[in-house]
Amino acid sequence: MKLYIYDHCPYCVKARMIFGLKNVPVELVVLLNDDEATPTKMIGKKMAPILQKDDSRYLPESMDIVHYIDKLDGKPLLTGQTNAAIGEWLRHVQSYSQHLLIPRIAKAPFDEFATPEARAYFVKKKEALIGPFAEHLAHSPGLIKKISDDLRKLDKLIVQPNAVNGELSEDDINLFPLLRSLTLVAGVEYPSRVRDYRDNMAKQTQINLLSSVAI
Incomplete structure (x- = not known):
């Protein structure tokens, strides 16, 4: 496949x-x-x-x-219950996190931007959607403080480092991608349970974090 x-x-x-x-x-x-x-x-x-x-x-x-x-194999892994509080947390954070993430994604060394034309295509499309990247980057300190505060709220919702609710569920599929994206943002503060969950999920899924190219 x-x-x-x-x-x-x-x-x-x-x-x-x-x-x-x-x-x-x-x-x-x-x-x-x-x-x-x-x-x-x-x-x-x-x-x-x-x-x-x-x-x-x-x-x-x-x-x-x-x-x-x-x-596919008749043995599904995502059998755990979801937690409405996780969904609410994600909706709240996604309402503003793109202003932190998209301008940084545009600068990062992703393979989808291997040509100048591909990167310019992304910038044009996304600036048309959210406005000039420079303005959002100028507001980064306040947004970084906001996401750090919200991560402290998430910390209280994490049951285990290998599954946010204690058993793998769709909440894990929805939560980890945002936490992985946030590793592209330098200066975000992660409480211990959030950090342990993020790092454990990266290992379980074999997906790299973006800390090494954080902006």
């Missing part, structure tokens, strides 16, 4: 997680960010992730891919 992704994309991280958790082999293919033709040829529009299954058919949508792989 092949999984077509962007490395920065949290939806792609969701799809990648289930392969790591279940030790299912998959070939990762990073699309250039300005490559509209390849995904459109596969599924009729530009989006990622896209799974090319063993029968060569294509499956888009991150959670559809997660459920497909999780149930």
Whole structure:
């Protein structure tokens, strides 16, 4: 199987997680960010992730891919209950975290930006969506304090480092991608349970954190 992704994309991280958790082999293919033709040829529009299954058919949508792989062997892993408080925390943080993340993603050495054209494509699209990156970067100190405060609230919700609610669930698939993205932001303070959970989940899923290229 092949999984077509962007490395920065949290939806792609969701799809990648289930392969790591279940030790299912998959070939990762990073699309250039300005490559509209390849995904459109596969599924009729530009989006990622896209799974090319063993029968060569294509499956888009991150959670559809997660459920497909999780149930493929008849032994699903994501059997735990979800916690409404985790969903509420994610909705709150996602309401402002993109202003921290997107300008930094645009500067980072992701393979989807291997050409100047691919990076420029991303910048043009995202600045049209959220406004000039320079303005958001100027507000970073306040946003970093805000996310650090919110991570302290998350710390109280984490039950175990290997599963946020004590048993693997869709909450883990939704939470870890954001925590991984936040490692791209220098200066964020992580309480111990959040840090342990993030690091453990990175090992379980075999997905690298972004601390080494933090901005």
